[in-house]
Amino acid sequence: MATIKVRKHKLNFLEKIYLPEIFRGMWITSFHFFRNLAFHFLHAIGFKQFRGAVTFQYPEEQRPLALRARTRHRLTQREDGSPRCVACMMCETVCPARCIYIVATEHPDPNIEKTPASFDIDLGKCVYCGFCVEACPEDAIRMDTQILDIASYSREGMFYNMDELLHPERHGDKILIDPKLPK
Amino acid sequence: MNNIQLITTIGQITAVFMFFMGVLSLAGLLTWVERKQSAVMQDRIGANRAKVLGLRLFGLFHIIADALKMLSKENFIPKSADKFLYQLAPVVSVFFALITFAAIPFGDTLVIGQYHIPLQGIDINVGLLFIFSMLSMGVYGVILGGFSSQSNYSFLGGLRASSQLLSYEIAIGASIVGLVMVYGTLNLNEMVYAQGEYLWGWLPKWGFVVQPAAFFIFMTAAIAETKRIPFDLPEGESEIVGYFLEYSGMRFGLFFLTDFLETILVACLAATLFFGGWQVPGLFDDGFRALDGTPVWALPSVAVTGLRVLAFGAKVLFFCWFLMTVRWTLPRFRYDQLMRLGWQMLFPLSILNILLTGIVILMLR
Numbered sequence: 001m002a003t004i005k006v007r008k009h010k011l012n013f014l015e016k017i018y019l020p021e022i023f024r025g026m027w028i029t030s031f032h033f034f035r036n037l038a039f040h041f042l043h044a045i046g047f048k049q050f051r052g053a054v055t056f057q058y059p060e061e062q063r064p065l066a067l068r069a070r071t072r073h074r075l076t077q078r079e080d081g082s083p084r085c086v087a088c089m090m091c092e093t094v095c096p097a098r099c100i101y102i103v104a105t106e107h108p109d110p111n112i113e114k115t116p117a118s119f120d121i122d123l124g125k126c127v128y129c130g131f132c133v134e135a136c137p138e139d140a141i142r143m144d145t146q147i148l149d150i151a152s153y154s155r156e157g158m159f160y161n162m163d164e165l166l167h168p169e170r171h172g173d174k175i176l177i178d179p180k181l182p183k
Numbered sequence: 184m185n186n187i188q189l190i191t192t193i194g195q196i197t198a199v200f201m202f203f204m205g206v207l208s209l210a211g212l213l214t215w216v217e218r219k220q221s222a223v224m225q226d227r228i229g230a231n232r233a234k235v236l237g238l239r240l241f242g243l244f245h246i247i248a249d250a251l252k253m254l255s256k257e258n259f260i261p262k263s264a265d266k267f268l269y270q271l272a273p274v275v276s277v278f279f280a281l282i283t284f285a286a287i288p289f290g291d292t293l294v295i296g297q298y299h300i301p302l303q304g305i306d307i308n309v310g311l312l313f314i315f316s317m318l319s320m321g322v323y324g325v326i327l328g329g330f331s332s333q334s335n336y337s338f339l340g341g342l343r344a345s346s347q348l349l350s351y352e353i354a355i356g357a358s359i360v361g362l363v364m365v366y367g368t369l370n371l372n373e374m375v376y377a378q379g380e381y382l383w384g385w386l387p388k389w390g391f392v393v394q395p396a397a398f399f400i401f402m403t404a405a406i407a408e409t410k411r412i413p414f415d416l417p418e419g420e421s422e423i424v425g426y427f428l429e430y431s432g433m434r435f436g437l438f439f440l441t442d443f444l445e446t447i448l449v450a451c452l453a454a455t456l457f458f459g460g461w462q463v464p465g466l467f468d469d470g471f472r473a474l475d476g477t478p479v480w481a482l483p484s485v486a487v488t489g490l491r492v493l494a495f496g497a498k499v500l501f502f503c504w505f506l507m508t509v510r511w512t513l514p515r516f517r518y519d520q521l522m523r524l525g526w527q528m529l530f531p532l533s534i535l536n537i538l539l540t541g542i543v544i545l546m547l548r
Contacts (some may be wrong), residue, residue: 029512
């Protein structure tokens with residue numbers, strides 16, 4: 001049986017009497033304490049660039065996300081506010097979770113072939129892979145709302161219909177990006 | 184009993200009552216300080232969610248929330264526990280932690296007209312012995328708590344606690360002997376008076392100045408007496424369950440309160456014995472004086488007493504902060520390291536300190 005030689009740090013005299021090391025440790029912690037106390041104070045009287053803690057107080061204050069983070073879906077709009085979606089069913093086809101349900105209909109403008117009559121996403125099934133965004137030829141679906149707290153008390157509540165996807169702001173959600181212009 | 188004595192007694196009772204209320208509120212406040220200070224130290228925010236009428240007040244309501252939670256929880260008593268001893272243990276713990284404060288002098292004698300009100304619960308000649316004997320009695324709460332629960336874990340925790348407390352009481356007692364030799368008294372108030380003198384005309388004769396080694400031994404052993412990190416082997420809430428394993432609700436809360444009371448007690452003792460108690464350097468009975476004795480700022484007697492009580496409070500608060508910093512900085516000792524530190528380092532060192540103090544006193548005589 002092989003024996004493992006544990007190499008132990010040999011304590012010198014100052015380390016053996018503990019006190020200098022204890023004061024070194026307490027210097028570090030009390031330095032943090034007083035620095036953070038000063039930062040908290042400055043933050044409270046209005047200097048918001050000072051933060052005494054790394055904590056984000058989540059429901060009130062969301063941590064900034066990278067723009068490429070795949071968050072809740074939205075449907076982009078044309079200039080007149082109608083969906084850019086042409087109901088080509090590419091996203092529905094590519095979706096590995098099969099959570100997109102589109103019903104197509106005629107568009108009144110003869111230049112546009114189709115438009116969705118309904119566009120539902122079951123976020124309870126969605127795996128947030130982002131394939132739908134990549135498959136879309138019209139840049140009509142995006143995942144850049146920065147909304148992460150998607151929760152519901154029922155399975156039905158996880159269904160998002162076309163109106164909720166087009167106008168999240170009408171349903172109490174705040175989105176940070178202009179819904180009209182995708183660029 | 185004549186009128187003056189009666190009014191003096193009433194005044195003393197009022198003052199001591201206010202001191203006890205102050206101690207108990209500080210113990211409650213320390214639960215908040217503990218959470219907040221550790222958070223600020225570790226770059227966190229700490230408890231701030233309890234909200235009353237939209238007010239958060241930096242999480243101060245958590246004190247009330249914690250107390251309400253403790254009071255409304257089930258007060259569980261194990262089936263095979265000794266019911267009487269089980270219910271007695273937390274009370275014993277808190278009682279002996281509280282009774283100790285009676286001997287702490289928290290201010291000079293308050294003189295209002297013809298009334299001389301001593302700001303101390305009981306002025307006994309052996310105040311120091313009284314404090315340490317009461318502190319030792321606190322071990323009974325711990326042992327009873329561990330023993331009466333009829334749980335092996337509690338029992339082992341109680342044994343760990345009792346052997347730790349007994350070991351460190353010896354070091355505490357031996358470290359104080361040097362002070363007794365220097366000041367020549369066991370009376371705490373006289374000890375504080377003696378600390379108002381000056382060495383070589385400028386250095387206050389505080390315990391820390393004349394007995395620095397005793398201070399470090401005392402502080403180490405006293406932290407061990409409070410059963411907090413780095414000496415929290417009797418409790419070790421999360422890993423090595425301690426003597427109050429079976430306790431719940433407010434009975435557990437009382438054990439918890441004892442910890443904070445003992446922290447304040449150690450802070451009071453450190454301030455009284457080593458940092459001049461209520462003495463302020465330069466402040467005499469008739470106001471501030473320069474080093475050569477010329478009056479700088481004359482103050483009425485009541486103002487001087489008030490300043491001294493405030494100074495004592497400030498010293499106690501400083502030591503509470505200091506103890507919290509120690510508690511959130513150091514890792515826990517292993518049990519063999521704990522015993523080695525107590526018996527092979529602190530105890531011989533304190534004996535050595537007594538010897539050296541005796542030699543110095545003899546040489547100076």
